[in-house]
Amino acid sequence: MHNAAFAALGLDWAYVPLPVPPERVGEAVRGLAALGFAGANITVPHKQAVIPFLDELTPIARAVGAVNTLVVRPDGSLLGDNTDGAGFMADLWAHGVRVCGSMGVSEYKPSALPHSHTPTRALVLGAGGAARAVVYALAEAGARVAVANRTQDRAQALCQALGAALEATAETQSAQRDSECLSDLRVSAVRPSSRLSAHPFPDALPELAAEAELIVNTTSLGLHEGDPLPWDAALPFRPGQVVYDLIYNRPTALLALARSQGATAIDGLGMLAHQGARAFELWTGVAAPAEVMLEAIREP
Ligand SMILES: NC(=O)c1ccc[n+]([C@@H]2O[C@H](COP(=O)([O-])OP(=O)(O)OC[C@H]3O[C@@H](n4cnc5c(N)ncnc54)[C@H](OP(=O)(O)O)[C@@H]3O)[C@@H](O)[C@H]2O)c1
Numbered sequence: 320m321h322n323a324a325f326a327a328l329g330l331d332w333a334y335v336p337l338p339v340p341p342e343r344v345g346e347a348v349r350g351l352a353a354l355g356f357a358g359a360n361i362t363v364p365h366k367q368a369v370i371p372f373l374d375e376l377t378p379i380a381r382a383v384g385a386v387n388t389l390v391v392r393p394d395g396s397l398l399g400d401n402t403d404g405a406g407f408m409a410d411l412w413a414h415g416v417r418v419c420g421s422m423g424v425s426e427y428k429p430s431a432l433p434h435s436h437t438p439t440r441a442l443v444l445g446a447g448g449a450a451r452a453v454v455y456a457l458a459e460a461g462a463r464v465a466v467a468n469r470t471q472d473r474a475q476a477l478c479q480a481l482g483a484a485l486e487a488t489a490e491t492q493s494a495q496r497d498s499e500c501l502s503d504l505r506v507s508a509v510r511p512s513s514r515l516s517a518h519p520f521p522d523a524l525p526e527l528a529a530e531a532e533l534i535v536n537t538t539s540l541g542l543h544e545g546d547p548l549p550w551d552a553a554l555p556f557r558p559g560q561v562v563y564d565l566i567y568n569r570p571t572a573l574l575a576l577a578r579s580q581g582a583t584a585i586d587g588l589g590m591l592a593h594q595g596a597r598a599f600e601l602w603t604g605v606a607a608p609a610e611v612m613l614e615a616i617r618e619p
Contacts, residue, residue, distance in 0.1 A: 320595050323615035327608045332357075339365065345372040352395035358602040359389045360595075361399075366448065373399040382484030383451045388598040400601060403449060404456030406594025407535075407565075409609075413593070414585050416533065416561050418460040436561050436583065438532035439463060444520060444549045445538035446474040449565055453537055455481050458514045459488075465527050467520040469538075474517035482512030521551055528554045534577075536564045541571035548572055556582035567591050592616055 321334035337359075339347040344365050349372060351359060361369050366385040370376065373386065374396040380386050386399035411418065416436040441457050443450055446468035454477060457464050468474035489511050518527060520538075528534075528551075540549040541564060550573055556562060562577035567587035574584040596607035 320592060320612035320615040321599060324596075324599055324608050324612050327611045328605060330603065330605070332603070341365070341368060344368050348372050348389060348397060351389070351397070352391050356391055358391055358598065360598060361386050361389060370399060373397045375399070377401070378484070378488050379404060379452075379455065382455050382481055382488075383448075384480070385448050385451070387594065388601060390601050400598075401452055402594040402597035402601075403452035403590070404459075405597045406590045406592075407453050407563075408456050408460065409593035409597070410585070410589035411533075411561075411563070413589055413609075414561075414583070416583075416585075418457060418462050418533070436532070436559070438561060440530055441465070441533040441535060442467065442527050442531035444468075444534070444536045446470070446477045446517075447537065447539075450537040451477055451481065453535055453565070454478075454515065455484070457533075457535075458482075458485055458511060461514075462533070463514045463516075465516050465518055465523075465531070467518040467523050467527060469520050471517060471519045474520075478515040478517045482515050485511035485514075520549075524551045524554055531560070533561045533563065536562075536566070536571075536573055539566075541566045541573055542568065544569075546572075548576070550576070552576065556580040558582065561585065563587075565590060588616060589613060 325332045337347070341364060348359070348369055366387060369386055375398050376386065377398065377400045380399045380401040383401045383404070385401055388400045388402050390398040390400065392398060408418065416438065418438060439462050441462045441464045443454050443464055443466045446466055450466065454464050454466055458481065466474045466477055536549045538549045540546045556577045558581035560582040562574060562582050563585045564571050564574050565587040574586060578584040592609060592613035595612055596609040599607040
């Protein structure tokens, strides 16, 4: 998708895959500046391991505890960022779902888009790496977020860590929030750390499902044919509810069920494209052609 974007904008850049063994990740990223790279994406299994070799992290990367994008700055120093949360919010926005204060989406001309959903209560299924980015983005934007995970301790640890990080950055973030959101008392009255709550999955679903306006599957259930639903099929979805599944490699049973019951169903392909678009902009300083990138991954 990056090479498609470079071609569309006539940029003489190239994006190349570079497999790196775990024990050489430090050497690899330290060599980027000398080799003339503007940046890199970091993927499994290096997203945490790369951190000690970087000069600075963005507040989001620090809070999430994982880096998926590196920027090589003009002096050769390395900045680590995490664009998954921004990609998720941008894709929600592109689908007409507006969570107040959505970070990282100003580039996507939000005023030009109609917004049919404005959820303030979200239910996130899962508490792994992707969940951390999604939960941080939603809570930072002002939503109340219930996190339900099979291993409840992990959900609790996530809420504690992200709550503390959100409190630390609350003042900066509230300064960036737009006036429409500031006037939304449902959002602004709640302290960031109080917006997060941890629950057992699947036992807490009946209690949480009814009030959730946005339900996000960040578990890996659905990646493979025959996986169980990350949901209780006895709990109905409803029109007006938005169900987002981060899985993008195949149509999931969760989204099929949600759609059949009148909810808005969104898959993770747009998040993938938008997190890439965000990285593209960090490297090039040029607005990313997000639609071109989305098309490139839709039909590789
Ligand atoms: N669209 C995008 O751009 C994008 C970006 C990032 C990730 N993703 C997708 O997001 C998904 C999660 O990625 P990740 O990096 O967060 O993975 P991860 O860190 O391994 O987390 C996996 C999560 O799934 C839960 N889980 C796994 N098997 C389960 C089961 N049988 N029953 C209930 N819960 C189960 C885990 O619960 P426990 O804590 O109890 O183990 C954990 O919460 C993957 O499908 C990935 O492809 C998409």
